[in-house]
Amino acid sequence: MVAALPLTLRGATLRRRGRRLVGPVDLTLGPCGVTVAIGPNGSGKTSLLRMMHGLQRVAEGAVDWSLPEAEARQRQAYVFQHPIALRRSVLANLAYPLRLRGVTRAGARAKAEEIAARFDLTAQLGQSAPSLSGGEMQRLALARALITMPEVLFADEPCAALDGAATREIEGHLTAAAASGTRLVMATHDMGQARRIADEVVFLLHGRIHESGPAARFFAGPSTPEAAAFLRGDIVE
Amino acid sequence: MLLRALLLCLLPLAAAAETMRMAVTTSFENSGLSEVLLPAIAAETDLDVELVVVGTGQALRLGEAGDVDAVLVHARTAEEAFVAAGHAPHRREIMYNDFVLVGPADDPAGLAEATSATEALARIAAAEVPFVSRGDDSGTHKAELALWEATGLPPEGEWYRPVGAGMGAALNTAVGMGAYVLSDRASWLAFGNTEGMALLFQGDPALFNQYAYLPVDPGKNDDIAGDAAARLEDWLVSERAQSLIDGYRVSGEQLFTFNATR
Amino acid sequence: MGDLLAGLGEALRLIVTLDAELIEITLRSLRVTLTALVIACVIGLPLGGWLAVRRFRLRRAVIATLNALIGLPPVVVGLVVYLLLSRSGPFGVLNLLFTPTAMIIAQVVIITPLVASIAHQAMRDLWSEYHDLLISMNATRGQRILTLLVDGRRALLTAALAGFGRAIGEVGAIMIVGGNIDGATRVLTTAIALETGRGQFALAVGLGLILIGLALVVSWASHWVLRTERQGTW
Numbered sequence: 011m012v013a014a015l016p017l018t019l020r021g022a023t024l025r026r027r028g029r030r031l032v033g034p035v036d037l038t039l040g041p042c043g044v045t046v047a048i049g050p051n052g053s054g055k056t057s058l059l060r061m062m063h064g065l066q067r068v069a070e071g072a073v074d075w076s077l078p079e080a081e082a083r084q085r086q087a088y089v090f091q092h093p094i095a096l097r098r099s100v101l102a103n104l105a106y107p108l109r110l111r112g113v114t115r116a117g118a119r120a121k122a123e124e125i126a127a128r129f130d131l132t133a134q135l136g137q138s139a140p141s142l143s144g145g146e147m148q149r150l151a152l153a154r155a156l157i158t159m160p161e162v163l164f165a166d167e168p169c170a171a172l173d174g175a176a177t178r179e180i181e182g183h184l185t186a187a188a189a190s191g192t193r194l195v196m197a198t199h200d201m202g203q204a205r206r207i208a209d210e211v212v213f214l215l216h217g218r219i220h221e222s223g224p225a226a227r228f229f230a231g232p233s234t235p236e237a238a239a240f241l242r243g244d245i246v247e
Numbered sequence: 248m249l250l251r252a253l254l255l256c257l258l259p260l261a262a263a264a265e266t267m268r269m270a271v272t273t274s275f276e277n278s279g280l281s282e283v284l285l286p287a288i289a290a291e292t293d294l295d296v297e298l299v300v301v302g303t304g305q306a307l308r309l310g311e312a313g314d315v316d317a318v319l320v321h322a323r324t325a326e327e328a329f330v331a332a333g334h335a336p337h338r339r340e341i342m343y344n345d346f347v348l349v350g351p352a353d354d355p356a357g358l359a360e361a362t363s364a365t366e367a368l369a370r371i372a373a374a375e376v377p378f379v380s381r382g383d384d385s386g387t388h389k390a391e392l393a394l395w396e397a398t399g400l401p402p403e404g405e406w407y408r409p410v411g412a413g414m415g416a417a418l419n420t421a422v423g424m425g426a427y428v429l430s431d432r433a434s435w436l437a438f439g440n441t442e443g444m445a446l447l448f449q450g451d452p453a454l455f456n457q458y459a460y461l462p463v464d465p466g467k468n469d470d471i472a473g474d475a476a477a478r479l480e481d482w483l484v485s486e487r488a489q490s491l492i493d494g495y496r497v498s499g500e501q502l503f504t505f506n507a508t509r
Numbered sequence: 510m511g512d513l514l515a516g517l518g519e520a521l522r523l524i525v526t527l528d529a530e531l532i533e534i535t536l537r538s539l540r541v542t543l544t545a546l547v548i549a550c551v552i553g554l555p556l557g558g559w560l561a562v563r564r565f566r567l568r569r570a571v572i573a574t575l576n577a578l579i580g581l582p583p584v585v586v587g588l589v590v591y592l593l594l595s596r597s598g599p600f601g602v603l604n605l606l607f608t609p610t611a612m613i614i615a616q617v618v619i620i621t622p623l624v625a626s627i628a629h630q631a632m633r634d635l636w637s638e639y640h641d642l643l644i645s646m647n648a649t650r651g652q653r654i655l656t657l658l659v660d661g662r663r664a665l666l667t668a669a670l671a672g673f674g675r676a677i678g679e680v681g682a683i684m685i686v687g688g689n690i691d692g693a694t695r696v697l698t699t700a701i702a703l704e705t706g707r708g709q710f711a712l713a714v715g716l717g718l719i720l721i722g723l724a725l726v727v728s729w730a731s732h733w734v735l736r737t738e739r740q741g742t743w
Contacts, residue, residue, distance in 0.1 A: 065644055083647045094642040097635075097660040106656075107646050268607060268690075277707050299607060299688035300703070312597040314606050415706025440708035468596050470604055 014075045014082040014161050015041045015193055017062060021071030024061045032057035032217040034071055039162075044185075044194040046204045046225070049214035050246050055197035056091070058214065059164045062195065063088050084111075087155035091167040093147045095139035100131055100150055103139045107158050121157060129153040129183065145176035152183055156192070163187060165196040169203065181207060201241065205229055213237045215246065264295040267475035270306035270315040271298050272386055273413040275458070278344070278433030278502055280495050287491060292482050294475055302413060304384035310334055313467035317476040321458045322386035335461040341483050342492050342503045343457045346390060348448040349418070349435055350376075350427035358427070358447040365398045367448045372398070375406040377426035381417050382409025390456060391429045397453070431456055436497040458503075484509055516714020520722075523715055531716075535723065538696040541609050541683070542676040545616035546624075549672050553621045554665055557628025558654035561636045572629065578622035583615075587682030590615045594686065607688040612696070615682040620672040627671055631664030632657040666735055670728055677724055697723070 016038055023033030032054035039045060039062075047055045060066050062073060063086055075082035087107075096103050104122035109115070126132050129149045134142060142150060148168060155163060165184065169177040185207060188194045198204055204211065208225035213232070221228070221237045232238045240246045275281065281298055288294055299309060303320045310318040311334050319341070320326060330338050348358055348367055356374040361367035371378050380402065381388035395402045410420050414434040421428035422444055430438075435446065460480055465473030482488055484507040492505040523531045560572060592598050594606045594614070605611045635657050643653050658665065680698035687694035689703060697720045704713035 063645065065641060080647075086645075088641075088645040090641060090645075094639065096639070096642070096656070110646055110648050110652055268688075273706065276703075297607070297688075297690040297693055299690060301688075312595045313601075314596050413706050415708055418708060419705070438708040440710055468601065470596060 013041060014077045014085045015039060016076060017162070018074045019062065019071065020074070022061055022068045022073050023070040024057050024066055025069040030217055032061060032214075033068070035061075035219055037212065037219060037222070039193065039195065042191070042193060043209035044188050044196065044207050045210045045212060046208035047195070047197040047212045047214060048199070048201070048204050048240070049220075050240065051199070053214040054217040055199075055214055056166050057217070058212075059088070059166050059195060059197055063164050084158075085161040087158060087160040087163050089148075089151050089155050089163070089165040089168050091170055093151035095142065095147060095150065097138070097140055099135065100126070100137055100139050100142070101135040103150055104131075104154050104157055107154060111158065125153045125157050130179075144171050145173070145179070148172060148176070148180055149183070152180060156183075156187055160192060162193045162195065165194065167197055167199065169198075169200065177203070213240065264289060264293045265472065265475050266295045266297060267316040267472040267479065268297045268299055268314075269317045269319055269479070270309045271300055271319045272303050272306060272321060273300055273415065274321075274385075274387060274431040274434045275319060276300040277415055277437055278431070279437050279497065280433070280492070280503060283491055283495055284488070287487070288479065288482055291487065292478050294479055294482075296479065302383050303386040303389070307334075310461060310463045313463060313471055316463055316472045317479060318461040318463065319458060320386055320461070321456050322389045323457060323459070325386075325389065326459050326461060329461060334464055334467075336464060337462075339460045339480055339484065339507065341458050341460050341488075341507050342505045343455050344432050344503045345449065346387070346429050346454040346456055347432050347435055347446050348427060349421065349430050349444055350447050351425045352443055352445040354445070354447050356427065361448055364394055364448065364451040364453045368394055369398045369400060371406075371427050372400045372402070375404060377406050377408060377424050378402070379417050379421040379424065379426045379428040380407065380409040381414065381429075382411045383413070385413075386456070387414060387429065387431060390454075394429070394453065432500075433497065433502045436500060436502065457506075483507065512710040513714060515711035516718060519711045519715030520718040521715075523719065531719070533692070534695050534697055534700055535719065537609065537694075538677060538698070538720075539723070541612045541696060542616065542673060545613045545620065545676050546669060546673050548613070548617045549621040549624045549676075550665075550669055552617075553624030553672070554628045554658055554668070555654055556621075556625045557630075557668070558632050558657045559650075560625075560629045561632035561657060562650060562653045572626075575622050575626050575629070579626055581619065581622070582681070583619050583679050584681035584685070586618050587615050587685035590618065590682065590686045606686065607690060607694055609687070609694060611686040612683040612694060615686045616676045616679060619679060619682060620676050623675055624668045624672040627668035628661075628665055631668065632661050635661045635664075663735060666731055670731060673727060674724055677720065677727075 019035045019037045021034040021036060024031045035058065047058055049055055061068060064073065064083060096106060101122050104126060105118035108118035108121055123135065126135055131146065131149060131153065134146060139150060152168065169180050172180065181203065184194060211222060211225045211228040212219055213221045215236055221232060221234045232241060236246050276298060285296055288296055299315055301309065303322045303325065306318050306320050307325055307329055309315045310329065326338050329335055350358060356370045356376050358367045358370060361370055380391055408426065410417050414430060417428055418430060418434065418438050419440060422440055422442060425443065460483055462476035462480055463471055465471045489505040492503045493501065495502055560568060590611065591606065593600050594611050595601055596606065639656065643656060648656065678698060680702050683696065684699050684702065687699065689695050689699040697716055701713045701716045704716065
């Protein structure tokens with residue numbers, strides 16, 4: 011199968027009403043591993059992920075997949091910081107992406123039940139999704155994103171509102187997905203989580219990539235004073 | 248019975264008899280005479296006559312457009328113009344009833360003492376008491392305007408209130424305002440909401456209200472039931488129709504007088 | 510007051526005796542209005558969804574027009590439909606004037622803007638909630654609209670009920686295009702207008718009460734149907 015990766019961003023810039031949200035960004039995402047975007051609030055982590063996923067159109071520059079855009083879109087999934095539940099049952103939420111792709115009702119149902127078991131949601135299958143707890147909801151969002159077995163998974167602060175146990179569960183699912191070949195691109199403000207998961211780090215500041223590189227080297231000794239300050243826990247402006 | 252009603256509702260045109268449509272005036276429908284005539288027509292001519300109840304102006308427009316097969320109205324000048332314009336081959340007088348002047352029972356304008364219809368209207372104008380006019384270009388409205396013209400007084404002023412509505416609505420309005428109103432006798436007698444109102448002037452031949460039957464020119468379009476309209480006309484001038492029309496009573500009073508020439 | 514009480518009595522009498530004419534005109538009212546409603550929903554609900562999902566240059570103008578059309582006087586609709594369906598009009602050959610079909614056409618024109626507008630408002634809110642997710646999942650425009658229609662069905666029921674309410678109580682347009690013909694096109698509202706014109710207030714009020722009762726029954730029934738289906742489907 012021809013891969014959607016690598017993804018190449020060249021001078022990619024996102025603007026809203028004239029204001030620059032992120033960019034210009036030059037970045038290449040290779041075929042495997044976990045890339046974690048870190049940086050202070052407002053540095054453009056979310057915008058970077060949304061731009062790569064194509065939720066927003068770039069104002070300048072280009073976001074190029076190795077496949078035509080329509081095909082590349084079919085191989086990605088995105089988990090939002092605030093999970094969006096369709097006003098349907100958990101089962102229907104899980105089956106939804108498959109149904110969009112034309113999978114039969116029975117086929118989608120079987121897959122949904124299978125992934126629900128993996129994500130410990132079997133008991134909730136018949137429940138209305140908007141009534142789930144925060145942890146269950148994020149598990150549902152992740153399971154729903156992974157049910158299509160995407161080549162690339164974007165996750166924007168997937169554990170932002172969760173307690174320790176729920177965070178551990180989500181991280182487990184994320185690393186499992188990465189281990190089985192899904193390219194993971196995640197934004198987080200939790201440095202511990204970044205250290206636990208990242209293979210590669212992108213440090214953003216003021217909407218630009220300030221520093222990037224292999225996680226081990228970055229955490230051992232960042233090459234810019236701002237990144238070092240950020241890792242120390244100082245306020246970086 | 249429920250099933251029968253359901254069938255009636257789902258198959259509105261399933262009746263075996265031939266169907267034709269006739270536009271009639273509100274005052275004719277309100278008189279209740281149609282409820283006596285239509286079953287007799289259905290039984291004796293096998294015609295299912297559907298009545299489209301509208302004002303005279305609209306009735307003639309429906310005939311002009313060829314949307315009905317015949318028209319039964321009471322506005323001689325308009326009817327003659329209708330025939331002259333070729334919308335109907337002829338005009339057949341069937342019967343007449345008469346108009347009456349109705350108003351508040353205490354009669355502030357003193358209509359009871361009037362000796363003619365024009366004098367009665369002149370008294371209303373002089374007293375400037377409220378008068379409700381149909382104001383809808385109907386036969387009754389036209390008759391009212393002709394009477395005003397005969398008085399030589401222009402019906403204008405705060406007291407003259409054209410409501411632009413059918414006979415029933417105009418009567419309701421008059422009751423509400425305590426106003427005088429010109430009504431056909433049939434509508435007045437059949438009217439249920441007569442609180443505080445009384446018939447104050449009647450009997451002047453100037454108040455006679457001639458109904459005429461106009462078969463719509465079948466050449467207008469292929470769908471006009473010309474034969475049915477002719478059969479209905481034959482029945483309307485028959486002796487049987489005469490006895491039903493002359494014999495129709497509301498509150499013990501005869502409403503219509505048959506005067507067709509055979 | 511006396512007329513109102515008499516009207517209540519009249520309504521009871523008509524219902525208890527299962528008055529054949531009452532049943533006939535009630536069923537015809539329901540048939541005309543429900544048919545018009547189904548057609549209006551088939552047009553209006555996807556139109557509302559499409560307007561919620563689609564961004565185009567004249568979108569605001571279309572929505573403003575839709576909202577203005579809600580205020581269209583039924584009498585004007587009736588007159589225009591009459592002129593179109595008249596035997597001397599452009600669609601005269603269809604011979605639809607003074608039939609229930611003509612009444613359905615007029616009601617569709619009257620309630621479709623209302624249904625579409627309410628549906629649009631409801632689905633616009635739902636769309637702002639779902640927007641990112643459905644874009645992310647690469648749903649086609651048709652799939653987006655379908656999703657909004659399915660998940661917004663409660664709000665859409667409200668839209669449909671508003672349409673039903675307006676249609677079942679409408680008299681001006683159907684009087685003109687239906688003709689209020691006894692046994693063919695007489696429905697509850699035109700019968701009420703007729704009895705009011707005759708000054709038979711008690712009967713008119715009685716028919717009015719039956720009309721209100723009918724609207725209530727339809728409203729309750731549809732809410733009940735939605736509640737029972739809430740669980741168990743997906």
